[in-house]
Amino acid sequence: MSESTPSFVSLLWGTLFLRPYVFIFLAAYLCLATRHLGLGPTLLYLLLGYGIAWTSEFCSIHTGIPYGLYMYIPATHSQELWVLGVPLMDSLSYVFLSYASYSLALFLLAPLPRSPVSGHPVNTGRYNLATLLLAVVLFVTLDIIIDPLALRGYRWFLGQIYGYPEAGIYFGIPLSNFVGWFVVGLVMVAVLQRLSHWSVPFPWLSWGQSRSTNDGYLGAGLYLGILLFNLILTFYIGETLLGLVGLFIYLPFTTLAILVRCHPGFKAN
Known part of the structure; x- marks a missing residue:
């Protein structure tokens, strides 16, 4: 008798x-994104970001x-949700990875000038090209740590969920x-940037959004x-x-963050 x-x-x-x-x-x-963007943009990016990520993986x-040819191993097909050959959780992860990368980019590029009215830092870097590119670099850098670890999922609680026809040169991952x-990060962060200054048509869609300009940086903690x-x-x-390669890769970003936050004059020079 076959299993149901x-x-x-x-x-x-x-x-x-x-x-x-x-x-x-x-x-x-x-x-964090609700405090930063409001509930409407947060949920909309959850849907759009997932759609972009799932499409890229399906293709x-x-x-x-765009990633090179690989395959998902359907060992957990009867245990968790898959969407046309792609695990649900995998595409979902792109959403918070891209948002965390965007938030950290905002944190690192936050300008020094303060508002003459409120005294709070004025965040003018949210929509510019520098923020976009830094966020994408941070997004890719996370994957440099994550993908080799995921490829070894059989050695921890992830399990072996994917593989490549031929091993790549970076710890088994192809360039x-x-x-x-x-x-994909370029597309996702560009969409997120647009949503971050989207004029919400109904007030209830901005529910939960904070007036503080610093709340956009809370996602930097998520990244960490x-x-x-x-x-x-x-x-x-x-x-x-x-692990050591990962630590060395993050040394420049860590140095930049320390200089920016501990030595304010660094950004003015």
Whole structure:
């Protein structure tokens, strides 16, 4: 007698229990982005960001564009939600990864001048090209840590969910993957930038938005949490070289953040 097909509800619960860390980060995104953007833009980006990410992954597993050809291993097909061959949780993660990268870019590029009225820092970098490019670089840099770790998911609680026909040169990851992340990140952050100054048509859509200009930087803490989570796991599974490479990659960003926040005159020079 054949096993019955799992229901949508059981798969949804299975996804929550199988991937709790994804939904913890997603919940943090919903809270922080609502204070930053308002509820309407936050939920809209959740849908648009997921759609962009899912489309890119669906195209890549069938055509190799934009990440290079790879395949998902359907070992958890009966345990969690998949959408036409792509795990739901995987595409969802792009949303909070891109938002966290955007927030950290805002934090690093926050200008020194203060409003003569409120005395708060004036954030003029939110919509410019420098913010977009830095956010995308930060987005790709996170993936430099995340993807090699995910490829070794059989050694931790992720499980082996994907693989490549041929091993790439960067800890098994092909360089085309990072090119794809840059292109997709460019699209996602550009959409997020537009939503961050979207004129909300109905007041209730901006529910939860804070008047403080500094709330846009709270996502920088989310970025740090995601980074630490992945670095700790990397060292935990014994990938010391990969972990050290990750630490060295982040040395310039860490130095910049310390200089900007501890030495205000640094940005004025």
